[in-house]
Amino acid sequence: MTKSILSVSIVLVALGIVSFVISDFASVTALIPSFFGIVLLILALVAMSAEKKDQTxxxxxxxxxALGVTLLGLLGSFRGIPAFIGSFGGEELARPMATYAQVVMFVLCAYLLFAGVQSFIKARKKRAAA
Known part of the structure; x- marks a missing residue:
């Protein structure tokens, strides 16, 4: 699970930086995925360190x-989904880069949250079987 958190955090940091650069440094809000990514990166590194020290x-x-932060990221990025879906029906996006970044962040957070829940279920079954 820590590797998944680490991977998603790195992609979120990159997403925020790329969004900020592509938007010509217009708004700091383009860095929001990076802020979430940095928090997740720190949590992933702490979890990896604890794993090495056998601090379960x-x-x-x-x-x-980390999954709590991921849930906040999922909920916060959801607002881009309706606009993205509407663009398939011909609606024009007011801020296309922001919408695309929100959709990518939503998908990444949804994946991580799903993987985390699956990991928790697997761990619980393993404990019950022991």
Whole structure:
């Protein structure tokens, strides 16, 4: 799970930076995916460190925190989804780069949240079987 969090965090940081550059540095809000990515990156590194030190409690809480941040990212980026879907029907996007960044962030966060829930279910079944 920590590798998934690390991977998604790196992509989110890159997404924010690319969005900011492509939008000609017009708004700091283009960096929002990067802010989420940095928080997730820190949490992933803490979880990896805890895993190496065999601190399962710290790792567990850190991954839960990362998925909480991911849920906030998912909810915050959802507002781009209706605009994106509407663009297929001919509606013009007011801020295309922002919409695309929100959609990519939504998909990444949805993936990470789904993978996290699957990981929790698997861990619970493993504990129950032991």
């Amino acid at each position: 409690g710290v790792k567990k809480h850190t991954i839960h925190a």
